[in-house]
Amino acid sequence: MKILVVLAHPNPASFNGAIAQTVVQTLTADGHEVRFHDLYAQGFDPVLTAAEIRKDAVLPPLVAQHIADLVAADGIVIVHPSWWGQPPAILKGWLDRVLRLDIAYHLPGPAGSGTPQGLLRAAAAVVFTTSNTPPLREIDLYGDPLQNIWENCIFRVCGVTRFFRKNFAVIAMSTPAQRQLWLDEVVKIIRGSFTP
Ligand SMILES: Cc1cc2nc3c(=O)[nH]c(=O)nc-3n(C[C@H](O)[C@H](O)[C@H](O)COP(=O)(O)O)c2cc1C
Numbered sequence: 001m002k003i004l005v006v007l008a009h010p011n012p013a014s015f016n017g018a019i020a021q022t023v024v025q026t027l028t029a030d031g032h033e034v035r036f037h038d039l040y041a042q043g044f045d046p047v048l049t050a051a052e053i054r055k056d057a058v059l060p061p062l063v064a065q066h067i068a069d070l071v072a073a074d075g076i077v078i079v080h081p082s083w084w085g086q087p088p089a090i091l092k093g094w095l096d097r098v099l100r101l102d103i104a105y106h107l108p109g110p111a112g113s114g115t116p117q118g119l120l121r122a123a124a125a126v127v128f129t130t131s132n133t134p135p136l137r138e139i140d141l142y143g144d145p146l147q148n149i150w151e152n153c154i155f156r157v158c159g160v161t162r163f164f165r166k167n168f169a170v171i172a173m174s175t176p177a178q179r180q181l182w183l184d185e186v187v188k189i190i191r192g193s194f195t196p
Contacts, residue, residue, distance in 0.1 A: 008091035030196035046093015118159015
């Protein structure tokens with residue numbers, strides 16, 4: 001399968017970097033064709049301009065490449081930390097610029113109205129997130145906004161029906177042994193989501 005992997009973390013030596021590395025190694029070992037994009041390493045510009053919103057916009061090569069990889073993907077994996085209960089700005093901008101109208105979703109009504117119809121061919125999406133909030137406090141105080149963003153606002157709109165998200169917490173208090181167990185879990189989730 002063709003799998004797109006996107007990492008949004010400024011430090012490749014972070015736990016997020018280790019998750020992404022584990023994902024890429026596992027998928028590659030299982031014979032998948034992996035397209036890996038480390039957004040910070042690529043210097044991805046997150047700003048969507050008025051010119052680029054236009055349907056006939058001429059897209060910069062990097063954005064066009066990301067779109068080509070997204071459209072071709074049978075599966076998608078996203079890795080990022082929770083920053084203010086949201087994806088880091090670089091990843092939010094990636095969504096704005098890459099998940100374009102009539103590429104990732106279609107609006108059937110006049111002048112951009114109507115219920116969105118998903119256009120992505122990817123059958124499954126997996127999102128790995130990390131945070132420093134204990135799970136019960138995250139649910140009680142904040143309602144786990146990342147689950148709603150990824151499952152409902154993004155992947156359901158784009159037609160990716162099989163969705164799985166795993167959050168690892170609390171990263172700040174975690175030992176090397178705990179992190180290794182979490183990385184073992186990453187391997188299991190990837191193998192359970194994308195058949196070798
Ligand atoms: C700008 C910023 C905002 C953050 N906001 C949150 C937050 O809303 N909730 C939370 O639990 N942790 C928050 N954190 C902590 C990060 O989620 C945590 O540092 C990260 O998940 C640890 O993974 P890493 O070691 O791979 O960086 C924030 C960190 C930064 C730098």
